[in-house]
Amino acid sequence: xxxxxxxxxxxxxxxxxxxxxxxxxxxxxxxxxxxxxxxxxxxxxxxxxxxxxxxxxxxxxxxxxxxxxxxxxxxxxxxxxxxxxxxxxxxxxxxxxxxxxxxxxxxxxxxxxxxxxxxxxxxxxxxxxxxxxxxxxxxxxxxxxxxxxxxxxxxxxxxxxxxxxxxxxxxxxxxxxxxxxxxxxxxxxxxxxxxxxxxxxxxxxxxxxxxxxxxxxxxxxxxxxxxxxxxxxxxxxxxxxxxxxxxxxxxxxxxxxxxxxxxxxxxxxxxxxxxxxxxxxxxxxxxxxxxxxxxxxxxxxxxxxxxxxxxxxxxxxxxxxxxxxxxxxxxxxxxxxxxxxxxxxxxxxxxxxxxxxxxxxxxxxxxxxxxxxxxxxxxxxxxxxxxxxxxxxxxxxxxxxxxxxxxxxxxxxxxxxxxxxxxxxxxxxxxxxxxxxxxxxxxxxxxxxxxxxxxxxxxxxxxxxxxxxxxxxxxxxxxxxxxxxxxxxxxxxxxxxxxxxxxxxxxxxxxxxxxxxxxxxxxxxxxxxxxxxxxxxxxxxxxxxxxxxxxxxxx
Numbered sequence: 001x002x003x004x005x006x007x008x009x010x011x012x013x014x015x016x017x018x019x020x021x022x023x024x025x026x027x028x029x030x031x032x033x034x035x036x037x038x039x040x041x042x043x044x045x046x047x048x049x050x051x052x053x054x055x056x057x058x059x060x061x062x063x064x065x066x067x068x069x070x071x072x073x074x075x076x077x078x079x080x081x082x083x084x085x086x087x088x089x090x091x092x093x094x095x096x097x098x099x100x101x102x103x104x105x106x107x108x109x110x111x112x113x114x115x116x117x118x119x120x121x122x123x124x125x126x127x128x129x130x131x132x133x134x135x136x137x138x139x140x141x142x143x144x145x146x147x148x149x150x151x152x153x154x155x156x157x158x159x160x161x162x163x164x165x166x167x168x169x170x171x172x173x174x175x176x177x178x179x180x181x182x183x184x185x186x187x188x189x190x191x192x193x194x195x196x197x198x199x200x201x202x203x204x205x206x207x208x209x210x211x212x213x214x215x216x217x218x219x220x221x222x223x224x225x226x227x228x229x230x231x232x233x234x235x236x237x238x239x240x241x242x243x244x245x246x247x248x249x250x251x252x253x254x255x256x257x258x259x260x261x262x263x264x265x266x267x268x269x270x271x272x273x274x275x276x277x278x279x280x281x282x283x284x285x286x287x288x289x290x291x292x293x294x295x296x297x298x299x300x301x302x303x304x305x306x307x308x309x310x311x312x313x314x315x316x317x318x319x320x321x322x323x324x325x326x327x328x329x330x331x332x333x334x335x336x337x338x339x340x341x342x343x344x345x346x347x348x349x350x351x352x353x354x355x356x357x358x359x360x361x362x363x364x365x366x367x368x369x370x371x372x373x374x375x376x377x378x379x380x381x382x383x384x385x386x387x388x389x390x391x392x393x394x395x396x397x398x399x400x401x402x403x404x405x406x407x408x409x410x411x412x413x414x415x416x417x418x419x420x421x422x423x424x425x426x427x428x429x430x431x432x433x434x435x436x437x438x439x440x441x442x443x444x445x446x447x448x449x450x451x452x453x454x455x456x457x458x459x460x461x462x463x464x465x466x467x468x469x470x471x472x473x474x475x476x477x478x479x480x481x482x483x484x485x486x487x488x489x490x491x492x493x494x495x496x497x498x499x500x501x502x503x504x505x506x507x508x509x510x511x512x513x514x515x516x517x518x519x520x521x522x523x524x525x526x527x528x529x530x531x532x533x534x535x536x537x538x539x540x541x542x543x544x545x546x547x548x549x550x551x552x553x554x555x
Contacts, residue, residue, distance in 0.1 A: 060210070097129045124455055171184050298337065321482035327352060335348070367479040370476060405420050
């Protein structure tokens with residue numbers, strides 16, 4: 001009862017919120033039996049106190065139900081008496097976003113595990129309110145390492161031998177810790193340095209319970225409040241996290257990316273040691289380097305942040321537009337800069353658990369979309385928006401990806417004018433939360449994957465102070481390449497097929513020339529306007545001087 005008193009619910013017993021709260025109580029009871037069942041059926045011997053673990057599951061579920069119930073109520077009743085396009089509505093919405101983001105952050109910090117992973121997932125989505133992305137981004141570095149004895153148990157049970165039989169040395173202190181695993185430095189018997197990624201014990205059991213609760217909450221919210229559609233978000237997260245728990249699949253993903261970039265000397269993908277790799281343990285080549293966004297380290301090693309940013313965006317552009325197989329979690333901890341070599345450095349790509357193969361039809365359409373975005377072809381953008389299932393919301397694609405509107409007069413990568421910003425602000429004021437969730441829910445799953453990856457890459461390039469134009473031109477270049485890609489050929493077709501490369505290069509040069517001519521035309525128009533303004537002021541000045549002289553002579 002104390003929990004319910006913290007928020008004033010409507011007195012009507014049949015209100016949607018009352019129903020939702022009662023459903024929450026019911027699901028807590030179901031959760032209790034489910035939690036016990038999950039851990040009773042588990043074959044894991046890591047945690048002997050399964051009753052305590054089941055109780056913890058119920059507590060975690062209760063926290064989630066309470067947090068989501070109060071959050072939905074906050075949105076519903078804080079905005080219910082306000083007009084959607086009013087300034088009061090915008091102000092109240094911002095305040096509710098901030099309160100709710102703090103509430104969800106507290107939930108993730110309390111429940112840890114998959115909730116931290118879910119918070120990180122939401123923080124990287126480009127279209128969530130900035131209050132959420134700012135608050136939840138703090139979860140990126142909050143993983144707490146697991147006790148080494150528990151990690152050692154996972155290692156020996158998976159590898160079937162004592163550590164001393166496999167390794168010359170094994171550092172007990174992890175070199176990295178994340179929400180589902182931690183990484184240890186070790187040396188094999190043949191003196192090969194390796195990084196050993198070990199999954200935290202009991203994760204699969206926790207996942208069953210946590211995802212069940214997340215799914216229930218998202219479906220309940222949609223049924224009771226249809227305008228708050230976040231079920232797509234949970235669905236995408238569950239798919240993503242399920243893939244990440246299989247280290248065998250991660251190793252295969254790693255080898256596929258290594259094959260795709262085998263002719264690119266700027267990219268390093270650690271070699272997998274299959275003899276010491278299982279579903280819960282991944283052993284790979286140890287690669288030295290520092291985080292890609294560590295500007296101070298780049299300066300110490302005399303490396304250009306701009307050059308690193310250019311290589312980074314070209315790598316991910318090639319993944320998205322050409323290979324159609326992308327690394328879905330390119331945050332700075334998963335991309336290292338390794339100084340040395342003929343080119344001065346290479347990028348080391350780590351953590352391939354969240355990789356995705358794009359549908360071939362989607363890949364082709366996304367290439368066409370980027371060509372249209374660069375040229376501001378609003379007709380083509382709308383046509384592709386209809387194909388992607390977002391209809392009228394396609395007009396926001398240029399803002400979303402390039403930072404300018406479809407009728408913008410600004411050059412590529414130069415942002416919007418004051419007038420364009422004001423017009424966009426007025427259009428956005430008319431959007432309701434329902435419009436945003438409908439837009440996100442209508443997008444194909446592949447689009448959401450690309451959006452998330454692009455958002456992470458963009459945040460890194462911003463930290464490296466690279467002009468937005470670098471990313472936009474790289475995407476344009478590989479979008480043109482992607483349209484000429486034959487998926488039945490080898491992944492490194494760009495390097496191996498001189499004819500294909502020449503044809504695509506000519507297409508890219510054509511696109512670049514069009515861009516330059518467009519910007520030159522805009523520049524000439526601005527120059528003309530400046531000259532006319534200057535000429536007008538000179539004429540006005542002369543006219544006023546003549547009038548003053550005439551008056552003086554008369555006097």
